[in-house]
Amino acid sequence: MEPKENAINPDFLKPYSPQDNEKNLYKKWEESGYFNPDVCIERGITASDAETFSIVLPPPNVTGVLHMGHAAMLAVEDLLVRYHRMLGKRTLWIPGTDSAAIATQSKVEGEIYKKEKKTRHDIGRDELLKRVGEFAEASKDTIISQTKSMGSSLDWSRYAYTLDETRYKAVMEAFMRMYDAGLIYRGERIVNWDPKGQTTISDDEIVHEERKEKFYYLKYGPFTIGTSRPETKFGDKYVVMHPDDARYKEYEHGQTLELEWINGPITATVIKDEAIDMEFGTGVMTITPWHDATDFEIAGRHNLDKEQVIDERGILLPIAGEFAGQHIKKARENILEKLRSKGLLEKEEDYTHNVSTAERTGEVIEPQIKAQWFIAVNKKVEFPDGRVMTLKERMREAVEGEEIKIAPDRFNKTYYHWIDNLRDWNISRQIWFGHRVPAWFTGNEVKVQIESPGEGWEQDPDTLDTWFSSGLWTFSTLGWPEETADFKTYHPTTVLETGYDILFFWVARMILMSTFLVGEVPFKNVYLHGMVRDGKGQKMSKSKGNIIDPLDMIEKYGADATRLSLVVGAAPGNDVPLSEDKIRGYKHFANKLWNISRFVLTNTEGKKDIDKSLLSPRDQEILDGFYTVAKEVGDDIEKFGLYLAADKAYHYVWDELAAKILEESKPILNGDDSEAKQARQQVLIECLIGSLKLLHPFMPFVTEAVWQRLPEDMKDTEFLMVAKWPTKN
């Protein structure tokens, strides 16, 4: 028997199977080369002078595994990229991974200690770096293949890693330029020390945690001082009060007093400073400038002595006398005991206050005075356009002047607020895995340069904050500082899409780096997605056992269903509740589309040009209806109303096309009026092809799977992913 010319592909006789299609399709897409805009131009799919659309992928941790947050990010970015590619734009989405310096190093250190009972200091810097590097290299394939399983149309030929050669050059260039401009400086300042992580961290890596502790009132000569940390008070020899405080007006600034303190008699000096809150406690305090930022500033204003009391591990130094060598966590009770016995402890109260902890380790931050590298945010410098202003001013201007638009715009305020509170950024870290600070020491001399100045010079052992190199990401991935074609073509990028939780860490730092180093904003739009939560709006966490694993969901329901569930209902900046039911619902939708396709294909006989004279008013109405929806979906995407676009496309296809149009077409298709039948067949084909295109950015696999099984005469391109977005001609 001769096969019928338009015989339907037998795959349509079964329900749609994501498992049987997704991997193969991704492979075909990759082999086609169309993820790379150069190939699209070469093959005549994209015009070489087409408008560009570019996104850099927020690089996931190289040693990480894909979680729902990544999945949401990939769904949104791929949606944007596929839509704009279909519009004919020169579209580039650059993949990469991040070394995640502290996280990766501590993971490897942990494993080494477990297996070999050795610390990083036992095995040395070179050996540790070798092992961390090997670990990162070995695990990168995991996150990359998981990223691909979402259908992400990333141009893998441009893959970047934060520690590779090109990025190293960019980081060094950035450091040198900022140093030469006087923006980077080394300073002896009070910094946030994480005793567990054994490194300094930036202000943004601190989490304030509310704790219930005791507040102690201590007798300090004629005064009563309040403190929550008696174990830091050994060296306190300045007593501070507000200059306007009438209660203490008999005391003069600079006056000295002899008094009995924890370890014996001392000489205290009275200091008057407006930083004191008269309402708080007794309105008098003593200061510990080495371990408290406020005290450090007061000491700076009056040129007072500073003395270290606690070492880097949290152990009391000899200044603590008999308590020296004790860990601060254990010493407090002992010290209180002594204060009591000496009659210095007047009373204690319950007290709730915020403690600074390190985001990563959870350890309580111990401020320390240390020599570190900083970026000056309040210093006037010359920008590439010749203007002289501070980094802060330029960062603010970028958003105020709408060079960058943030969606949703309520985050503008958050961004300004952050900038206004921003202090100089500590960029050096006492860890080994990362870009090493290009500075060299010999004796008291310091030289800042990339290569060693010669014999006898030791390189600074510190590495740079991971956000320093991440801040360069939009242009370091494009080959900067070389004036590459990619850099010239694709920078500034069109959209930066990321979670609102790293607005400060990353988005703001990119703006800082790009405006100064490149002289332009890193991106024109910021799209902030929310956090993915469980079906009840709870945070997903291991301890709650409510984690939904995207890899499981892809396996069970397909990447398309997983993607759609993360886009529908996800307004920018709002958290997304996600349940397995929701994902299952969109799997049904993928199957629905599959069946719509089967129905149309079995009830039509190939594509012909539509003979407009045969169209009934209803036929025309159906076509108009489709193109109206296509226009609205496109408009919503451009306005970043992605959740609206997805919902609209979904409802059109299910409630309009399937439920109404197909149903009402059945009698026509089975009827005797052959002209009416022919017209309706062409209308259905047009709606089917249009709907596949409309849904492709949201669910690329099932739409492409159908496309690949369409008769050749229905398709204008081999791959749906490079077909033209439907517009009314």
Add this chain to the structure above:
RNA sequence: GCGCGAUUAGCUCAGUGGUAGAGCGCUUCAUUGACAUUGAAGAGGUCGGAAGUUCAAUCCUUCCAUCGCGCACCA
């Protein structure tokens, strides 16, 4: 303390200055007909509270309450 957001159906959330919507869940009916189903119908809400602006407020303004989230050097 300052700021932001939320408060709408049993649950999760859209939404608009003109007598309320979706998904899931629930109830009933039809159907093996493109559909490991689908279609139709239905129950269920004084749209957090109060005042104001308006012909008209769930939507705008003010105040309050509750929840969530940022930011913050109160020792």
